[in-house]
Amino acid sequence: MVVLVTGGSGSGKSEYAENRLLELRADWSRKGIELPRSFYIATMYPYDEESRERVKKHQHMRATKQFDTLECYTNLKQLKLQQDCFLLVECMSNLIANERYMDEGCRLEGEAFVGYVMEGVKHCIPVASHVVIVTNEVNSDGIAYDRETMEYMRLIGQVNQRLAALADEVVEIVYGIPVKLK
Amino acid sequence: MEFIIGGSYQGKYEYALKRIREKNQIKGCEKKDGNSLTVLDGAICQDVIPETVQIWNHFHLYVKRMLYHGKSREDILEQVEKAYKYNPDLIIISDEIGYGIVPVDAEERRYREEVGRISCVLAQWADHVTRVICGLGTVIK
Numbered sequence: 001m002v003v004l005v006t007g008g009s010g011s012g013k014s015e016y017a018e019n020r021l022l023e024l025r026a027d028w029s030r031k032g033i034e035l036p037r038s039f040y041i042a043t044m045y046p047y048d049e050e051s052r053e054r055v056k057k058h059q060h061m062r063a064t065k066q067f068d069t070l071e072c073y074t075n076l077k078q079l080k081l082q083q084d085c086f087l088l089v090e091c092m093s094n095l096i097a098n099e100r101y102m103d104e105g106c107r108l109e110g111e112a113f114v115g116y117v118m119e120g121v122k123h124c125i126p127v128a129s130h131v132v133i134v135t136n137e138v139n140s141d142g143i144a145y146d147r148e149t150m151e152y153m154r155l156i157g158q159v160n161q162r163l164a165a166l167a168d169e170v171v172e173i174v175y176g177i178p179v180k181l182k
Numbered sequence: 183m184e185f186i187i188g189g190s191y192q193g194k195y196e197y198a199l200k201r202i203r204e205k206n207q208i209k210g211c212e213k214k215d216g217n218s219l220t221v222l223d224g225a226i227c228q229d230v231i232p233e234t235v236q237i238w239n240h241f242h243l244y245v246k247r248m249l250y251h252g253k254s255r256e257d258i259l260e261q262v263e264k265a266y267k268y269n270p271d272l273i274i275i276s277d278e279i280g281y282g283i284v285p286v287d288a289e290e291r292r293y294r295e296e297v298g299r300i301s302c303v304l305a306q307w308a309d310h311v312t313r314v315i316c317g318l319g320t321v322i323k
Contacts, residue, residue, distance in 0.1 A: 139190040140277075140278045140282070142297075153191055156191070157190065157192055160316040163316065164316035164318050170318055181315060
């Protein structure tokens, strides 16, 4: 099962995504099968004090939820995952920014870039029994940004559409309220 | 008239094409793709809208340009009314742009306000309003 969670900043996406994964884990436990490991794929590169604070906040939120955190700033394909694991990927807009702007990122453009990011996601899906992916809504403030920022937004939009197409469940979080889109 | 809204880069135009394909299948007509449709791009089209338009994309940018040309809310609505009365199957696609901080710049502020108010009228006129997120449409009217 693939679940895509989207929403604006500060909408409570992370918390919802974590709890959704815990629900799926609980369903699994009820079947009496041994529970596989849960991995939290953290894509945010802690480049300043604010982002380190953010990482801490999220770590604190996960403290009791038994996740193994794997930091992966670019190329999801490099992840070595346990078969049947539970996976939470947070989040796609950071991953896309890293792929575009970090030295070790992806230098492809346009459709090829979108394909590259999707290959990373598709590498994880068959290995995991359940995947929850967090992404971000950044496209509704009406600002005409510079060309590069608009291209970054367009790429997020493209990746989000692809993710939604392959996901079994798509949920938009509006101030903590889950609105089911698919 | 159908009104399709959502943030930028969400796949609204593709969604509109899908709707037309579905509709044509229901009616038993031949399938149509984007090339055989009269599509208008609000970013570059003329102020006076041809009545034959079937998909009117980037409507918010049309509003922006019309305001820049000194046209009023009423002028813009007049063009929409004319187009959808001629073609009741008209699809209008517009970005939702009012979810950020209200801009300090007066022009920018007016642009958001006018797109908002005009969209309210379009939503009233429309038979259906669909909001597209990540390529998925939710019919809200």
